[in-house]
Amino acid sequence: xxxxxxxxFEGQGLGEVSRQLLHLSETPFEDDRISQEDWxxxxxxMPFAKLPVLFVDGKPLPQSLAIARYLANQFGFAGKTPFExxxxxxxxxxxxxxxxxxxxxxxxxxxxxxxxxSRLQLEVAExxxxxxxxxxxxxxxxxxxNGHFVGDSLxxxxxxxxxxxxxxxxYFPNAYAAFPTVLALREGxxxxxxxxEWIEKRPVTPY
Amino acid sequence: FPNSxxxxxxxxFDTQGFAEVSRQLFILSDTxFEDNRIRYTESPFGKMPVxxxxxxxxxxxxxxxxxxANKFGYAGRTEWExxxxxxxxxxxxxxxxxxxxFFRIAFGTANGDLEEMRKSExxxxxxxFFGFLEKQAKSNxxNGFLVGDSLxxxxxxxxxxxxxxxFHLPRFLDSFPEVQRVRRQVIETPKIKEWLERRPKRQY
Numbered sequence: 001x002x003x004x005x006x007x008x009f010e011g012q013g014l015g016e017v018s019r020q021l022l023h024l025s026e027t028p029f030e031d032d033r034i035s036q037e038d039w040x041x042x043x044x045x046m047p048f049a050k051l052p053v054l055f056v057d058g059k060p061l062p063q064s065l066a067i068a069r070y071l072a073n074q075f076g077f078a079g080k081t082p083f084e085x086x087x088x089x090x091x092x093x094x095x096x097x098x099x100x101x102x103x104x105x106x107x108x109x110x111x112x113x114x115x116x117x118s119r120l121q122l123e124v125a126e127x128x129x130x131x132x133x134x135x136x137x138x139x140x141x142x143x144x145x146n147g148h149f150v151g152d153s154l155x156x157x158x159x160x161x162x163x164x165x166x167x168x169x170x171y172f173p174n175a176y177a178a179f180p181t182v183l184a185l186r187e188g189x190x191x192x193x194x195x196x197e198w199i200e201k202r203p204v205t206p207y
Numbered sequence: 208f209p210n211s212x213x214x215x216x217x218x219x220f221d222t223q224g225f226a227e228v229s230r231q232l233f234i235l236s237d238t239x240f241e242d243n244r245i246r247y248t249e250s251p252f253g254k255m256p257v258x259x260x261x262x263x264x265x266x267x268x269x270x271x272x273x274x275x276a277n278k279f280g281y282a283g284r285t286e287w288e289x290x291x292x293x294x295x296x297x298x299x300x301x302x303x304x305x306x307x308x309f310f311r312i313a314f315g316t317a318n319g320d321l322e323e324m325r326k327s328e329x330x331x332x333x334x335x336f337f338g339f340l341e342k343q344a345k346s347n348x349x350n351g352f353l354v355g356d357s358l359x360x361x362x363x364x365x366x367x368x369x370x371x372x373x374f375h376l377p378r379f380l381d382s383f384p385e386v387q388r389v390r391r392q393v394i395e396t397p398k399i400k401e402w403l404e405r406r407p408k409r410q411y
Contacts, residue, residue, distance in 0.1 A: 048298050066293035089270035095254050
């Protein structure tokens with residue numbers, strides 16, 4: 001078995017999906033959590049000066065979705081057919097687009113200007129969430145409301161979205177109330193025994 | 208899907224943009240496809256391109272490109288190579304998001320001080336990303352490919368983008384010889400060369 005090290009910041013963010021893939025598959029790995037203080041020293045050792053980076057036998061692979069897809073392919077969480085895998089990828093890329101739109105709101109959450117947070121929640125977060133989660137809701141329904149976005153088994157997009165929702169709700173309670181099929185999908189995902197166990201014991205972080 | 212070849216329809220604007228890589232994958236593999244160029248269509252995510260495979264839609268340009276590349280053999284030869292192709296693709300997207308505000312001024316769809324933006328944004332953003340590409344091309348063996356020893360979809364994406372950039376900003380990418388080597392490899396590949404001669408000529 002190769003040795004795995006996942007380097008990311010101390011939060012869930014864009015790295016947690018890959019941590020969860022490793023936990024779900026019971027694959028030992030070094031969960032290398034880099035603090036903000038240490039990041040400047042570590043930056044130059046990362047291929048694109050960003051995190052996360054996965055090291056497999058010491059060789060680096062950057063970019064969160066490339067890492068998630070690579071691990072999902074290793075462990076069987078990438079979809080059962082090429083077309084299913086492509087749909088998982090498409091939802092992953094749509095998540096990235098949504099995430100980019102949310103950045104001004106996330107930045108405000110990291111500060112202490114409460115007016116700014118409220119304003120951006122209304123002007124940025126709500127429209128972006130409505131747009132993306134409407135797509136997800138339809139997708140989950142069209143897929144048969146079977147607890148998965150694609151096909152009939154767990155894929156990395158189920159894991160990634162479910163985790164993101166947990167972070168979102170910390171700052172924006174009931175953010176996803178209008179999306180019941182997606183909420184049910186999330187409940188199913190985080191209740192999986194190996195994930196539930198990890199979620200209970202993982203470090204609690206702001207994001 | 209049935210064993211006979213599926214029917215493919217690729218719907219996008221009448222430009223290169225985010226669909227060109229997929230058009231080129233069809234061309235390279237001699238796979239017939241309907242090159243549907245329109246202004247708008249219903250699509251799963253409300254955006255284009257959309258690929259229909261036997262009528263079933265798929266959204267997101269890179270999900271489409273990777274699907275076709277996997278089918279036709281342009282995704283990378285090993286899982287690790289494929290992952291690196293993916294990583295470079297996503298890094299390209301991040302770069303493009305940063306680069307577009309300046310680039311839109313260069314191709315005339317936004318207002319601004321071109322020279323000032325070029326110095327403050329265009330050049331540093333270019334240098335960061337093309338620096339990564341130059342390093343990657345070198346560490347890959349300066350063999351004219353970004354990953355592995357054969358053409359992958361990231362070579363097509365980068366080569367096409369370079370063509371668009373140089374059309375509007377001549378010589379802007381001159382300082383990246385290994386990446387220029389990748390680009391030459393792509394545009395001299397016979398089926399691509401022939402396609403570039405006959406495709407609709409568009410500004411981006």
